[in-house]
Amino acid sequence: MEEVPQGCPGTGSAQAGRGASCQGCPNQRLCASGAGAAPDPAIEEIKEKLKTVKHKILVLSGKGGVGKSTFSAHLAHGLAEDENTQVALLDIDICGPSIPKMMGLEGEQFLEDNLGVMSVGFLLSSPDDAVIWRGPKKNGMIKQFLRDVDWGEVDYLIVDTPPGTSDEHLSAVQYLSAAHVDGAVIITTPQEVSLQDVRKEISFCHKVKLPIIGVVENMSVFVCPKCKKESQIFPPTTGGAEVLCQDLKIPLLGKVPLDPHIGKSCDKGQSFLIDAPDSPAALAYRGIIQKIQEFCGLHQPKEEHLISS
Amino acid sequence: MEAAAEAGNLAGVQHIILVLSGKGGVGKSTISTELALALRHAGKKVGILDVDLCGPSIPRMLRAQGRAVHQCDGGWVPVYVDQEQSICLMSVGFLLENPDEAVVWRGPKKNALIKQFVSDVAWGQLDYLVVDTPPGTSDEHMATVDALRPYGPLGALVVTTPQAVSVGDVRRELTFCRKTGLRVLGVVENMSGFVCPHCAECTSVFSRGGGEELASHAGVPFLGSVPLDPELTKSLEEGRDFIREFPESPAFPALLSIAQKVLTEAPARVP
Numbered sequence: 246m247e248e249v250p251q252g253c254p255g256t257g258s259a260q261a262g263r264g265a266s267c268q269g270c271p272n273q274r275l276c277a278s279g280a281g282a283a284p285d286p287a288i289e290e291i292k293e294k295l296k297t298v299k300h301k302i303l304v305l306s307g308k309g310g311v312g313k314s315t316f317s318a319h320l321a322h323g324l325a326e327d328e329n330t331q332v333a334l335l336d337i338d339i340c341g342p343s344i345p346k347m348m349g350l351e352g353e354q355f356l357e358d359n360l361g362v363m364s365v366g367f368l369l370s371s372p373d374d375a376v377i378w379r380g381p382k383k384n385g386m387i388k389q390f391l392r393d394v395d396w397g398e399v400d401y402l403i404v405d406t407p408p409g410t411s412d413e414h415l416s417a418v419q420y421l422s423a424a425h426v427d428g429a430v431i432i433t434t435p436q437e438v439s440l441q442d443v444r445k446e447i448s449f450c451h452k453v454k455l456p457i458i459g460v461v462e463n464m465s466v467f468v469c470p471k472c473k474k475e476s477q478i479f480p481p482t483t484g485g486a487e488v489l490c491q492d493l494k495i496p497l498l499g500k501v502p503l504d505p506h507i508g509k510s511c512d513k514g515q516s517f518l519i520d521a522p523d524s525p526a527a528l529a530y531r532g533i534i535q536k537i538q539e540f541c542g543l544h545q546p547k548e549e550h551l552i553s554s
Numbered sequence: 555m556e557a558a559a560e561a562g563n564l565a566g567v568q569h570i571i572l573v574l575s576g577k578g579g580v581g582k583s584t585i586s587t588e589l590a591l592a593l594r595h596a597g598k599k600v601g602i603l604d605v606d607l608c609g610p611s612i613p614r615m616l617r618a619q620g621r622a623v624h625q626c627d628g629g630w631v632p633v634y635v636d637q638e639q640s641i642c643l644m645s646v647g648f649l650l651e652n653p654d655e656a657v658v659w660r661g662p663k664k665n666a667l668i669k670q671f672v673s674d675v676a677w678g679q680l681d682y683l684v685v686d687t688p689p690g691t692s693d694e695h696m697a698t699v700d701a702l703r704p705y706g707p708l709g710a711l712v713v714t715t716p717q718a719v720s721v722g723d724v725r726r727e728l729t730f731c732r733k734t735g736l737r738v739l740g741v742v743e744n745m746s747g748f749v750c751p752h753c754a755e756c757t758s759v760f761s762r763g764g765g766e767e768l769a770s771h772a773g774v775p776f777l778g779s780v781p782l783d784p785e786l787t788k789s790l791e792e793g794r795d796f797i798r799e800f801p802e803s804p805a806f807p808a809l810l811s812i813a814q815k816v817l818t819e820a821p822a823r824v825p
Binding site for chain 2: 270272307309310311339341343346373374375377378379380381407408410411412414415436437438441442444445446447448449467469471472476477478480483503509511512
C-alpha cells in the first residue's frame, strides 16, 4: 500500500511532506511547504461569528439513507415551535442536499421568523445540476457557510451532514473546533449493515473529540396501516441500536417507527410533527428532541453565563 | 481518443458495470451483491470492486468479513467468496485491522487507493466486474470513472428509492453520468413497497412512482421496482445467497430483470 501512507506523519507534524512515507502522496508538496502546520485563520473567524449561537449540534451517521436529513429537519421544526427559540439549520451535504426539499423551500432562507436554513441546494439553479466537486472545494464551501453566513442570535444551530467520515465531516469539526460544539446526534437503522458504519462514526467522534449526545434508531418497526400489526422491515439481526449503545455505553435517545407519512411529509416539505402530531413516530421524535434540549441545557459553555429558559 | 488500455490487471475483464446513486441508503450495495449472485447463477465469473471507503458493506453481504488479502506478482489477490471461485471481491474492508475503525480520509488519499484498487488487483479472467460506489458525486466517483475510462465500462446502473428526496439526488447523479460520458444502462427503483406479512396489504413506505418518472424524465430505461423484503435484508446481513434461497420472494423478479438487462446489453464499443 505504498501510495497510501500508513506511516503518514500527520499534516501538522514537522515531518509533514518530508517523511519516507510521504513519497508519492498527492499532498506531499503542500505538506512540505508547511501549509498544513499553520492553523487556518478561518477557525478563529468562525469562532467569533458563532459567538451568537448558543448550541451547536451535528447530525451524523456513517451510513447513508438512515434519516439524518429527515431527523435534522424535524429537530429544527420541533425546536422552532417555540417562537422564542431561534433555530438555524445548515445542510453541508454538498452532493446530495436534501434539506431545501424537506423544508419546502425554493431558495428562501427563512421558513418562519425563527427558523433559518442554509444549503448548497439554494445555490443550484436547476434540480438536475450536479455538484461534482472534489474534497478541497467542498471544504471551501463549508468554510464559507460557517464564516460568511450571518447567523445572528441563534439558540440552536443544527448541522446536517452527508454519510461517511470524510472531507465534509473533518472540515465541519475542524472549522468548529474553536467554537463550542455541544455534540453529535448519531442516526442509525436497526440492521447490522447500518450499525457497522455507525460504529465507525462513533470511532470518528472519539478520534476528533466530538461529544456524543446519543443515538437515534430510525425505521425501528413498521405498523401496517390496515391491520395495525407490527413488522420489522429492517430486522435488528445483531440487537439494533439498543445493544450497540449498551456495548459502547452511549445513550439511546429513542427509537422512531417507520411511518409512511414521514416520507410523504418530507416530499411535500412539511413538518410531520404538525401533519401527524399524535402518531407514535411524532411522539418518539418529541421525546428525543426533549432529551437533546436537556443535554444542551446541562452542558452550557463555561465562558457564557446563560440563564436557562 | 483514449490511450488503449495496457495489458494490465483489467485485461481479462469483459464487462465493467458501475452501480451509482446520488442518494445514500437506497440499496447500491444490495443491488451490486444481488446482481453478482444472479450473474453467477447464469454461469458467469464475477468480480465486485467496493469503492465505498467509508462504509464498505460488501464483505459482510457475502460472508467474507475478516478475510485476509494476499499479494501476488500482479498485485493484490481479490478475495474469493465461494469454493468455485466464481465471485471475487476487493474492498477496503479487508485492509482494516479493526472493522470498527473509521477510514477518515480526505479526497486525495481516497483517490490514491481507488486507483490502486483498479490497477493493482489481479482480477484475472472475469465476465463482469461490478463496481459498488458510495453515495454522491465526488472524489470516489471521479477517481473511479477516470481510472476505469480506458477500459470502456459497459455503463452504470443507477439506484433510487421512490420518494422525491431520493429522486432529487439521483437526478444529479444522472447529470454526473452525462458529464463524465458514462452510459446509463437504466434506473432501478428499490424499496418500492412493503407487503404486510400478516394481511398482504401493500404499503408505499417510501412514497411511490419516483423511479419510473425519473427514468422517463432522463430518457433512460427503467429496469424495475424492487419491493422491500425483510428476507432480503436478513440474507444480506447473514451473507446468504438470496437468489438461490428465495426465488418466491416478491423482490426476485425485479432482481432477475436487472441481471437480464446486464446480460443482454452489448458494449457501445469494443474496449
